[in-house]
Amino acid sequence: MIVFAAGLALLGSLFFAAGAALQQFEAAGEAGPALRRLMRRPRWLLGGLAIGAGTALHIVALKYGPLTVVQPMGVAGLLFALPCAAALQRRRPQPGELAAAAVIAIGLIGLVLVVPEHSDSPYLGTGEAVALLAGAAAVSLLLLAAARRRTPAVQAVLLATGAGVLYGATATLARVLVDGNRELWFLLAAPLPALVALGLLQRAYAAGRFGPAFAALQVADPLTAVVLGALLLGEPLPTGPASAVTALVAAALTAAGTVALARTTPMSPAHVPTAR
Known part of the structure; x- marks a missing residue:
């Protein structure tokens, strides 16, 4: 089931990356882009549909x-964002981008291999959920x-980090909801941090x-x-010296590849063709 879940999450990442590239292409260069303006642009809306599909797969x-x-x-x-961004810019991915992508892939495989099975149903109390939000x-x-x-x-980094924190909180609530929690207010509250994160991301993309x-x-x-899942839901982290070392090395590779990829992707205002 862990492999199946990882496969669904990877497919969701493909849709999310394509949608993010499309939305960034439309928001780039806007001074404080308003969602109302962006929502009139078909390419931005198509990106939103792709992100919605990716989010649905992620929840499953x-x-x-x-x-x-x-x-x-x-x-x-x-x-997945590499070819999407490259296609919008009408260029090919650079060798440095592909090398960084390979490092990230190795790190992800290592992380999946060391996470132990977990069959307990997650539980989140009302007080914990309020504190989380x-x-x-x-x-x-x-x-x-x-x-x-x-x-x-x-x-761009600070605003996107804030959006990532909100998406992480949303995923924590979603994890509880899909496992059978029937708290109505959980269901109503879960989309709120994701909507705020969307606004932060558009500001980040505008840069x-x-x-x-x-x-x-x-x-x-x-x-x-991961931090919220371990602290609030009791989800497992790798145990034992070998697993812990493997997890740390895999996480380090993923982080290093991510940083390298961010530096090598030339998606700046000077490289973004006008979409107007």
Whole structure:
């Protein structure tokens, strides 16, 4: 079931990456892009549909696998974002991008192999859920405030990190809901952090730094979800010296590949062709 969940999450990452590339292409260069303006653009709407499909696949994956497996698969979105961004820019992926992508793939495989099976149903109390949402909101607000008057690259990273934290919180609630929790307010509250994250991402994409923004999102999202899954839901982390070392090496490779990929992806305002 873990392999099945990982496969669904990977497919969801493909849709999410394609949608993110399309939306960034439309939002790049906009000064504080308004969702109302962007929603009039067919390419941005198509990106939204792709992201919606990816999110649905991701939620289904959470039914069959723990957060500690499903969320890290989102990092693979960086691999799929390469050809998507390259196609929009009418270029080929650079060798450095492909090398960084290979490093990320190796890291992801290592992470999946060392995560133990977990059959217990996750449970989240009302107080814990409120604390989760409040904490994610506080972190995203701090990052939003810190992004003011920064360089475009720093703004993109900070805003996308805030979005990643909110998506990680959303995934934690989704993990509880798909496993049978029938709390109505959980169901109503789960989309809220995702909607706020969408707004933050459009601001990040407006800076035109797709590589750093998407890399920050794909690192912050699984990191937040894994930490919350382990702390609040009791989901397993690798145990034993060999597994722990393998997990640390795999995580280091994934992080290093992500950083390298962000640096080598030339998705800046100077490289984004006009979409008007």
